[in-house]
Amino acid sequence: MTRILLIDDDEQLGEPLAAYFARFEMQLSHATRPSAGLAMLRQGGFDAAILDVMLPEMDGFALCRTIRKESDIPLIMLTARGDVMDRVVGLELGADDYLPKPFEPRELVARLQTVLRRRQPTPSASAGLAEAGDGRLHFEGLTVDTTTRSVQCLGVAVELTSTEFDLLHLLAREPGRVFHRDDILNQLRGHDAELYTRAVDIVVSRLRKKLEPLDAIKTLRNAGYALALRATRAEKPRV
Numbered sequence: 001m002t003r004i005l006l007i008d009d010d011e012q013l014g015e016p017l018a019a020y021f022a023r024f025e026m027q028l029s030h031a032t033r034p035s036a037g038l039a040m041l042r043q044g045g046f047d048a049a050i051l052d053v054m055l056p057e058m059d060g061f062a063l064c065r066t067i068r069k070e071s072d073i074p075l076i077m078l079t080a081r082g083d084v085m086d087r088v089v090g091l092e093l094g095a096d097d098y099l100p101k102p103f104e105p106r107e108l109v110a111r112l113q114t115v116l117r118r119r120q121p122t123p124s125a126s127a128g129l130a131e132a133g134d135g136r137l138h139f140e141g142l143t144v145d146t147t148t149r150s151v152q153c154l155g156v157a158v159e160l161t162s163t164e165f166d167l168l169h170l171l172a173r174e175p176g177r178v179f180h181r182d183d184i185l186n187q188l189r190g191h192d193a194e195l196y197t198r199a200v201d202i203v204v205s206r207l208r209k210k211l212e213p214l215d216a217i218k219t220l221r222n223a224g225y226a227l228a229l230r231a232t233r234a235e236k237p238r239v
Contacts, residue, residue, distance in 0.1 A: 002026045003045055004112060007037035007063065008052040008078065020105045026112070034063045041067065048074040048112055051095075053086055061089055068094040074115040074162045078103065091202040096163045118166045118188070137172045139229035141214050144172050153211050163188060164207045167200075171217065171227040180224040200225075 004026050006014055014030025021028040029046075031037035034057045041049065049067070053060035060077055067075065077095045079086035087098045096115045099108055135147035143152045149165050151158045160168065166188055171179065181200040204225055208217050218228035 002047045002116065004028045005037060005040055005046045005049045006030045007034060007049065007055065007060075008032065009055055010052070017105060017108075021109065024109050024113075026109070034058050034066075037063070038066065041071065041073070046073060048076070048116060050076050050078060050108070050112075052078045052101075053080055053090070061093055064090060064093045064095055068161070072159060072161050074112075074118075076108070076111055076115065088198065088202065091199050092206070094161050094206070096161060115162055118162050137169075138232040139172070139175065139216075139227070140232060142211070142216060142229055144169060153214055158210050160207070160210060163203055164210070167203055167207060168227075171225065175227040175229060175231055178220050178224045178226045184224070 002025060004021065006017065006028055008014070008030070009032045011032055014028065014032075018028040018030065029040065031040055034055055037049070037051075040046070051060040051063055051067075055063065058066075064075060064077065067073065075095045075097075077086070077090040077098045078101050079090065079098050080101055090098050096118075097111050099111055135145060137144040137146070141154050145151070146169060151160055151165065151168065167184065170184065170187060171177075184200050204217060204219075211217070214229065216227060216229055218226045220226065
């Protein structure tokens with residue numbers, strides 16, 4: 001069963017949400033304080049975490065930053081009133097998605113299912129990569145391993161969040177192709193949602209910084225993004 005950790009100081013939220021999650025084969029644990037939540041995460045065994053922005057001890061942003069220093073576990077942030085700045089800050093710190101409060105439990109489950117599904121290669125991607133041999137995409141200075149969901153930049157391992165890896169994988173499957181922001185957001189989310197193209201720009205910015213000094217992602221004004229690296233002859237990526 002998939003294990004989810006909710007870190008939210010609302011003591012009344014955990015029990016009914018856990019009962020609802022159980023219908024989708026998800027086991028929800030609830031921590032009301034960030035310190036307790038961090039201790040639980042460090043013990044391992046969780047597949048994703050949900051963070052409220054308004055928390056005692058430290059806010060959700062500081063908590064997100066702390067978790068990201070230790071783990072690439074998928075994170076969804078619950079933002080007060082859907083404030084745009086909350087969304088932007090959360091995404092910049094490494095959150096995979098956001099959901100405004102109050103929320104419908106079914107939508108939260110859908111968001112979780114989406115970020116968890118990103119952990120698994122899509123069938124079409126797996127079929128194409130099987131022909132390549134070892135599931136790796138090789139470029140000048142960059143290797144993307146779709147089997148282990150790992151990346152090496154100039155021979156050094158790079159820690160990416162689930163969303164960052166999926167964005168890089170999307171671009172790497174068709175190097176040189178320009179992906180529009182809306183197309184990227186739709187493919188990464190995998191379900192109908194209000195488009196928020198600023199989120200794509202934030203994730204691209206994070207990814208670019210992590211891949212420095214490579215100039216890996218090209219921006220085409222009013223168009224979108226493309227992988228700017230040349231595939232090596234050792235193994236050309238396939239669609």
